[in-house]
Amino acid sequence: MSDIEIARKANKKPIQEVGAKLGIPSEHLLPYGHDKAKVSAEFIKSVADRPDGNLILVTAINPTPAGEGKTTTTVGLGDGLNAIGKKAAICIREASLGPNFGMKGGAAGGGYAQVVPMEDMNLHFTGDFHAITSAHNLLAAMIDNHIYWGNTLDIDVRRVAWRRVMDMNDRALRQITCSLGGVANGFPREAGFDITVASEVMAILCLAADLDDLKKRLGDMIVAYRRDRSPVYCRDIKADGAMTVLLKDAMQPNLVQTLENNPAFVHGGPFANIAHGCNSVVATKTALKLADYVVTEAGFGADLGAEKFFDIKCRKAGLSPKAVVIVATVRAMKMNGGVKKDALGTENVKAVTEGCANLGRHIENVKKFGVPLVVGINHFVTDTDAEVQAIKDYCAERGVEAILNTHWANGGEGIKETAKKVVELCEGGKAAFKPLYEDGLGLFEKIETIAKSIYRADSVTADKKIKDQLKQWEEAGYGNLPVCMAKTQYSFTTDPNWRGAPTGFDLPIREVRLSAGAGFVVAICGEIMTMPGLPKVPSAEVIGLNANGDIEGLF
Template identity: 65%
Template sequence: MGAERHLDELVRDPLLGERQPDAPHIRAERRAINDRPPHLSSIPALDWSISDYTDAIEAGPEPRDRAARLSRAGPGGCRPRLGRLRPCQPNQSRRFAVARGEDQHRNPQSNIEIAQEAAMRPIVDVARDKLGIPEDAISQYGKFKAKISLDYIRSLAGRPNGKLILVTAITPTPAGEGKTTTTVGLGDALNHIGKKAMLCLREASLGPCFGMKGGAAGGGYAQAVPMEDINLHFTGDLHAIGAANNLLAAMVDNHIYWGGEPAIDPRRVTWRRAIDMNDRALRSIVNSLGGVANGFPREDGFDITAASQIMATFCLATDLQDLQRRLGNIVVGQTRARKPVRAADVQAAGAMAVLLKDALAPNLVQTIENNPVFIHGGPFANIAHGCNSVLATTTALKLVDYTVTEAGFGADLGAEKFMDIKCRQSGIRPDAAVVVATVRALKMHGGVARDALREENVAAVEKGFTNLQRHLANLRTFGVPAVVSVNRFTADTPAELKRLTELCAAEGVKAVVADHWARGGEGAVELARTVVELADSGKAKFQFLYPDEMPLLDKIRTIAQRIYGARDIEVPSAVRDQLKQFEEQGFGKFPVCIAKTQYSFTTNPDLKGAPKDHIVGVREVRLSAGAEFVVAICGEIMTMPGLPRVPAANNITLTEDGRVTGLF
């Protein structure tokens, strides 16, 4: 009974990112624990993870001593968490005040439990001691969050830039890769070896938090804190972005209602509303129903805020003036003569900028190890450009010697957009890249079923390596040197790890096994040293994938063929005409942002590995004149997600003393 309750509370399905106590594979593993063989029956069920039991049961009676060791607290009082061995740093029992029984057995901790035990420093101290930012240059949002003054940021203009490290990953799988966790762990490790470093991450969206992905602050002992605040309302930036988006929508409909000039054709309004929530019911709606007093009925819809043009515009702006200029350039629709109508034409840009004025200042928090983190802006990488704000990144480059940032999902999405959109518009250039991978994820790309991942399969690692190989080749296309960070799981065998290291070496890339989830910065020291060596080597010879002058259609084709391995693209005549119209209106030099599934190089999420010679179908194109790129929507991707059958929100609640539980 205890084991079942324990699993119900703590097991998270990595595919859905949500609690799945009734999933078939969980029920089977729960039965395996409860029906464990006699040689394991003396070890309390509650003190085991599923993977520990699987290891011991498959090995038979001989490893009983090893099995008993696995069930006990590791160094510093930290037990392995579900699915992995998690030995912690020797001093973590003091730092996190871990409560242990006299027998040293305790329950595994969830990410939120670890975060809630973190010994945070006042954010004014972190700003002063780690970054040299005076107290009068920050605005505190409570004791542990702050915004950095835009005036102070302007005063940094004369400082030289430090090194920029981009963290990306292989194509995501249900097995999980741990990209944000690696980003945080690497930042802590750089500080651990004496380097002045900080992180730049994206803000979390409420949609994935309550839906299927969970939080966005890292995991284990490589987290940004305060975790609950970061993953929920934080400093209110996403609410401000949503308000600015919907103010423009209201002013567009008001402009039509009162017959303003230029006269907008109600049939050709392209501006959509936004909400920071997964809600499929809002994807397509009809507004202004109920009579003449409510306006002109027309088709409309909502996007999730993280995929909105305002979010992308916000993240690519360099200062308030640039933000207001970009907001004014947003195209909201057309006249009957097919002329574009901008936000400036409905006199909305100034009010939108006012709503976003305070939000534009970067947010400062800290890691569990008290190192500085900017968390600012949060566009999705599958349906937007997937990078934190330009302002946060450029500020960090002035403050520290090494800035570590991430781009969403695999290198085919977030990293490509980081290079071709964020770097193109901001002038920043990465000095090195880290590609996050796991043995079991590569085995999934090699065709291994999820329930067989614990079995040694070197051949599957070799087959699945084609996915990592293509991502490494893509980074070489941009002229960025890379290192592979391997997150080791307990089921990874020496033969599999050795073969993965050999395969990476054959590509001219070093693979480093890291354990930052369990040990924080100390677990990624070798990775940090490798990254420093790579970033300082001067090997980066950055280049874009395509020139500004290339036609929009050819830009889409270039990404599909050179990054996704496609044979060609399939573009309906209506989409081709739309692209030609964008070029005629002066938007032809914009980069392209591909919106497609994150689970494959193709538009079919079920095709793993590195498929070649497929066709990428372009369903729709949208102009993001404020963000200054063109979105090409491919396959069945949605700009408003829906909740899964069992949303993560089902398991998030408050305890009697007001503590959040169930959040990641």
């Protein structure tokens, strides 16, 4: 059966029963139908003094077209922990409409390790992304309105930094000219659209502690520059209050359930390239107060996802993860070993072993953060025993256990061994989490530290104007911010086709951006698309309603 067919047959429980597993009273669940609800800010505040449970990160090797199954493993592990008698919850990101109708598909897991309602989660859900889109575009409208009515802030119309957003892949909107059509429509200028998940508002919602913090961070956003290059902030436009109103409900985490009726918080979804790629701090912290084990994930491979989870989210939110699961597949190892996608079904132990270099690099990197780890091999039916053993042997040589998981086919039952290992790691007391770099390190030095320590670049190249910009931000008081690296997810380098564990390369910094509200500096390496396009044959072509009125084609 397809993922959507499995999800449709789910025996869902009323969301109040799912909340009761975590001790959330029904009056503090704000229901959206019968199977999803928001958790009230009042309740979240009431449990703030409770001790935290154990935080477990699920990350992965660099993504390949063969697929890794990171979200599926996250969901499966949550079910697996509950299956061995632990009180566990999961925390994942919400899905963006653009990739759903493009080529990536949804973000609810797969097979028998899914979060439901799958259709709602992958479509409008509880409206959070629409609220973020509206808040973002309200600010855009108010900036142009301010310029139209006299521009008392002296904004340089050539230096409006705030683009518009929509939650859809639409390459035609990447670069536009707005305010055409005469005097009544304002001052013509170049502008453009990003996808909603790339909005700084999204990053802020996922890092803010509460509504007061949200409003302050929104006010801190830089939206334009004057002719003297001095910044204009969102609070100068007086948009932060109204934006907070639009985001009031979106700030409250969403509670749903897995196929095995275990609690799942699904909240937020910042772009894992241009932002930090993790679910919201509010959802994670709430789950930690209510469950003994909380399983969460970070976007893309560990070089982007885990590094940002550790250096941005954990640093800013005061989180201390206890264990890491690195997801790998035999198929992806073969691709890293040089096998073409159409030949992945044929046994090739040599290619698996050669491809394990990519996994080995991620193992080394995670260890640098002081968190113990286990490798989870996500099982595919074409895997042979010899290929699986090759990964296990490779990991054993590096002092790490690798465990085969069949959660896609068997749900929580198929990942119990990994769940037990994770409990062992959490209770072993060996976690000594520390970020990769100190707050006080210079911004360019932070970029160099990530490039050399995580990517294994020989050097970082950047124009003088980029280095000067970083120095100016340091002098303006932004030097203590962490760095968010924006590069391709497919490789440790900026070349998406360079798989494995490359060395002997330079990392070019094309541009730097200050996300003052979110609280990080973005270093853009190579070409990064903040508004994707649809593929030649988008998934939207096969999505529709069947004769029974059920949605088909989502995956």
